[in-house]
Amino acid sequence: MNLMETIHLHKNDFSKTERKVYDYIVQNPTAIETATITKIAELCQVSTSGILRFCQVLGYKGYKDFRFDMLHYLHQEHVEVNSENLFDELTSKYLSVIRQFNNIDQNKLNQLIKQIKNTKNIYVIGVHYSSLPAKHLVLGLQDLGINTYFAYDYMQASHLYNTIHEDDLLIYFSIEGNQNNVSRFFDLTNASKNTYMITLNPKPKLLIENTLILPGYTLSKQSIVDLQSIVVIFVELLLNMFHNTLKED
Structure with missing residues (x-):
């Protein structure tokens, strides 16, 4: 049972x-x-x-x-469903994850939005599957006139990382939150208070103080692809919330 x-x-x-x-x-x-x-x-x-x-x-x-x-x-x-019900089954799982977005740490989210607004230079890193939501954030911020730099592979990220100053903001996307590949190219274990990691893993091996954990990790383990869609939806919410702060000024 x-x-x-x-x-x-x-x-x-x-x-x-x-x-x-x-x-x-x-x-x-x-x-x-x-x-x-x-x-x-x-x-x-x-x-x-x-x-x-x-x-x-x-x-x-x-x-x-x-x-x-x-x-x-x-x-x-592992729920076995026939092809006729598969679409409904998957849709239900995605909707269940989206309903959990209100579990995201609102204080850290608001803090991130505030830092995006008040920081001169913003660096965004997302490698492999994590590069899609990272790029989506970069393009959205650039459309809003925010100075943003982007790296989508570890080698490029290692060069970009060396240009980051203490007052700059770094946003790192990692669906799994692993540190093995990252540690070979740059050190995020001693990241400054201006570094944020966005991940689906509730227990990431890479420990960063400002970590935003998104729902959907269980679903990502059941899917044949990494769940970029969940993180992209989060980016859409983040951009809209940030844009709203600009309208308030």
Whole structure:
């Protein structure tokens, strides 16, 4: 019996408050991927104690243990669908990810927008599949009159990185957030406070203080291609939010 079957099995054991948690998680299981217990409580419109009681009914000590098993379930999930239902199945998964955009750290997002607005030189790096959303951001900022530099391979990025000054802003796109290839060409482990990484990986190996984690990592593991589309949608939101600050001036 998998975790979702266990949750359904306990449906009649939940209190009225716990039933709210049940209803939300059954409809949005991938929300667990990036949400803290506080955020899940907010989304379910219950207290954190309600989340804990929900987990305990299922036999867990707390949310952390429940979340661990849910992530395992999501990563192992392989739903067989016929060709007629495949489009609906994939559309549903993408919509579920997009609904999780409100889990993105709003403080860091607003901080990034503020730095884009107040920084003279902006450098954007995105390699391989990450180059598409990175280029999309560069073109969008240039259309808005923002001085932006772009590198789309590691060799080019290593040269560009050497021209960055402490007051400049660096935005690094990496779907996986790995450091192996990066460390061969430039060192982001000691990145300044003006460096941001945008990734789908909730536990990236490359540790940067200003990291924006986007939803969709589970879906990226089920897809035959890297999920550039999710990051591109984020870039669209970022550009629109930035443009709105320009109109306010």
